[in-house]
Amino acid sequence: xxxxxxxxxxxxxxxxxxxxxxxxxxxxxxxxxxxxxxxxxxxxxxxxxxxxxxxxxxxxxxxxxxxxxxxxxxxxxxxxxxxxxxxxxxxxxxxxxxxxxxxxxxxxxxxxxxxxxxxxxxxxxxxxxxxxxxxxxxxxxxxxxxxxxxxxxxxxxxxxxxxxxxxxxxxxxxxxxxxxxxxxxxxxxxxxxxxxxxxxxxxxxxxxxxxxxxxxxxxxxxxxxxxxxxxxxxxxxxxxxxxxxxxxxxxxxxxxxxxxxxxxxxxxxxxxxxxxxxxxxxxxxxxxxxxxxxxxxxxxxxxxxxxxxxxxxxxxxxxxxxxxxxxxxxxxxxxxxxxxxxxxxxxxxxxxxxxxxxxxxxxxxxxxxxxxxxxxxxxxxxxxxxxxxxxxxxxxxxxxxxxxxxxxxxxxxxxxxxxxxxxxxxxxxxxxxxxxxxxxxxxxxxxxxxxxxxxxxxxxxxxxxxxxxxxxxxxxxxxxxxxxxxxxxxxxxxxxxxxxxxxxxxxxxxxxxxxxxxxxxxxxxxxxxxxxxxxxxxxxxxxxxxxxxxxxxxxxxxxxxxxxxxxxxxxxxx
Ligand code: PEP
Ligand code: MG
Numbered sequence: 001x002x003x004x005x006x007x008x009x010x011x012x013x014x015x016x017x018x019x020x021x022x023x024x025x026x027x028x029x030x031x032x033x034x035x036x037x038x039x040x041x042x043x044x045x046x047x048x049x050x051x052x053x054x055x056x057x058x059x060x061x062x063x064x065x066x067x068x069x070x071x072x073x074x075x076x077x078x079x080x081x082x083x084x085x086x087x088x089x090x091x092x093x094x095x096x097x098x099x100x101x102x103x104x105x106x107x108x109x110x111x112x113x114x115x116x117x118x119x120x121x122x123x124x125x126x127x128x129x130x131x132x133x134x135x136x137x138x139x140x141x142x143x144x145x146x147x148x149x150x151x152x153x154x155x156x157x158x159x160x161x162x163x164x165x166x167x168x169x170x171x172x173x174x175x176x177x178x179x180x181x182x183x184x185x186x187x188x189x190x191x192x193x194x195x196x197x198x199x200x201x202x203x204x205x206x207x208x209x210x211x212x213x214x215x216x217x218x219x220x221x222x223x224x225x226x227x228x229x230x231x232x233x234x235x236x237x238x239x240x241x242x243x244x245x246x247x248x249x250x251x252x253x254x255x256x257x258x259x260x261x262x263x264x265x266x267x268x269x270x271x272x273x274x275x276x277x278x279x280x281x282x283x284x285x286x287x288x289x290x291x292x293x294x295x296x297x298x299x300x301x302x303x304x305x306x307x308x309x310x311x312x313x314x315x316x317x318x319x320x321x322x323x324x325x326x327x328x329x330x331x332x333x334x335x336x337x338x339x340x341x342x343x344x345x346x347x348x349x350x351x352x353x354x355x356x357x358x359x360x361x362x363x364x365x366x367x368x369x370x371x372x373x374x375x376x377x378x379x380x381x382x383x384x385x386x387x388x389x390x391x392x393x394x395x396x397x398x399x400x401x402x403x404x405x406x407x408x409x410x411x412x413x414x415x416x417x418x419x420x421x422x423x424x425x426x427x428x429x430x431x432x433x434x435x436x437x438x439x440x441x442x443x444x445x446x447x448x449x450x451x452x453x454x455x456x457x458x459x460x461x462x463x464x465x466x467x468x469x470x471x472x473x474x475x476x477x478x479x480x481x482x483x484x485x486x487x488x489x490x491x492x493x494x495x496x497x498x499x500x501x502x503x504x505x506x507x508x509x510x511x512x513x514x515x516x517x518x519x520x521x522x523x524x525x526x527x528x529x530x531x532x533x534x535x536x537x538x539x540x541x542x543x544x545x546x547x548x549x550x551x552x553x554x555x556x557x558x559x560x561x562x563x564x565x566x567x568x569x570x571x572x573x574x
Contacts, residue, residue: 359392
């Protein structure tokens with residue numbers, strides 16, 4: 001039995017068999033042929049490509065309900081059908097007398113090398129796709145059991161170096177038990193998705209590539225960040241007991257389902273869900289939350305090979321609004337850029353992407369893409385339950401510009417004779433300048449939603465995705481708390497709601513403090529709703545108002561953490 005420790009970014013316990021998805025090169029023994037073998041090799045190549053295309057067609061049918069999976073598989077099929085790929089491999093066989101396997105391996109190695117030189121997330125993701133296709137084809141030709149991702153069984157524990165959000169969404173569809181990764185960060189989008197889908201995830205386990213292999217019995221303890229390989233009988237029994245208790249706690253939490261989120265002294269709190277992909281609606285409905293406080297629509301633009309049309313977006317927004325009814329759905333316009341690059345928008349490489357053309361800035365730069373999304377939202381809001389908000393707003397000027405575009409979009413729909421309705425318009429407060437001018441914003445917007453993930457990043461000048469500076473990413477820093485308090489005060493003065501939709505809202509250590517600072521709504525991963533409701537029902541709002549006041553005068557994040565910890569332990573609520 002070996003025990004390792006990492007950082008748990010999604011809680012819960014998983015016991016299962018490991019599956020390593022680090023790509024290891026397949027061994028190709030024979031690399032060259034004689035001229036009389038050319039015809040046979042070409043036939044092997046054509047037959048191999050054809051059978052993988054058939055296999056992919058079957059899978060595309062199987063995943064017809066899941067757009068993410070379908071799009072990834074379609075991209076793989078397109079890679080195999082690319083005339084340049086076919087010509088280059090054939091040339092390597094006929095001119096350079098390579099075996100089919102060697103020709104394929106060389107071709108993909110060249111493509112991947114080219115992509116990796118480009119050093120951005122999209123191209124890294126593309127090289128993962130190429131590697132996947134290459135492995136699939138080579139495994140087939142070498143008669144190796146298919147190492148494709150589709151054969152992963154429910155309950156499997158995935159071990160890998162890192163994981164992209166689109167690959168993770170695909171694995172979650174296959175009901176994996178958990179993930180153990182070599183690298184990652186707490187607030188990356190993959191961590192957020194894992195939390196939202198209740199899949200335990202542990203990152204920063206450096207031994208993954210050297211000491212972990214396929215088919216090992218493993219335990220992930222997402223409550224402590226412990227990873228156990230080859231557990232002995234006693235440990236296995238202990239964790240099986242914990243797993244049963246976890247299930248029992250989850251069953252017990254169901255009692256909270258129809259309770260209201262009101263503090264012990266009668267202060268009501270609105271608890272909404274964050275979603276990234278439409279598949280999460282099931283979890284939202286199961287949690288019985290007050291609708292959706294943040295729908296991160298950029299996921300519709302990622303991992304896909306085409307930009308979603310107005311009609312496609314309309315169908316999606318309408319369906320989500322109908323499912324969430326009678327509650328509202330807050331749609332956030334695309335927030336691509338920064339860590340969420342999309343080649344579909346032809347983004348240029350920037351030396352400092354988090355401070356570059358992202359969020360609303362990108363929407364202004366790609367105004368037609370923005371207008372398509374706005375028109376889809378205006379049409380889908382025919383029932384009036386959609387709210388619309390904008391990311392990375394730095395001040396009122398940008399909000400006014402957005403409003404002008406929306407009015408023009410409404411006029412375009414009138415010209416087309418299309419029915420539509422104006423949604424409530426709000427802004428995300430995630431740039432310090434927006435928080436500091438919340439008084440100005442609050443006069444003109446219908447609501448504000450504080451994105452603490454970015455607010456911490458921009459206030460403390462610390463990259464939220466860089467594990468080397470993770471210690472500087474201090475959610476409880478007094479500067480962050482003061483910006484939250486100022487925003488909440490201004491919202492109250494202008495009689496508009498103020499939410500927190502960053503990860504801070506779902507953290508039981510900070511939730512009472514946020515209420516004490518004057519936040520009226522919380523939007524969290526659906527998997528957190530019932531636990532937080534239980535916590536809200538146990539705390540006193542008036543008491544936390546006093547604690548918040550005290551905390552605002554403290555000097556460091558550590559002082560704040562210590563003060564909060566005096567109020568009690570939060571472990572059982574994680
Ligand atoms: C945030 O910044 O807190 C937020 C909710 O947005 P995202 O995590 O998508 O950047
Ligand atoms: Mg943000």
